Amino acid sequence: MPRMIRKTIHLYPYQAEWLKRRAKVLGISQSKVIGRMLNETEQPGISRPCNPSAWQEELAFIRRRAKELPALNKPRTWTREELYEERLGRF
Numbered sequence: 001m002p003r004m005i006r007k008t009i010h011l012y013p014y015q016a017e018w019l020k021r022r023a024k025v026l027g028i029s030q031s032k033v034i035g036r037m038l039n040e041t042e043q044p045g046i047s048r049p050c051n052p053s054a055w056q057e058e059l060a061f062i063r064r065r066a067k068e069l070p071a072l073n074k075p076r077t078w079t080r081e082e083l084y085e086e087r088l089g090r091f
Contacts, residue, residue, distance in 0.1 A: 009034070026050060
């Protein structure tokens, strides 16, 4: 891992309070919160899970749930146009 460089920053009081709360919620240092935010600005639109193991558990749940719901495992029997016609017919 590359050597870290110490920096001093100036924050408004509300920013400092937010940073403190965010670090506590994530269970990491305030400097790591700032580092993550800087990394995200380099790659906008890329979302990283805060807890990868929690994401794996969620993905496993979604897959189990998909197997339990029979409607999700069948091909669609309707078309968008049919739905539009049916709904327009109501009015």
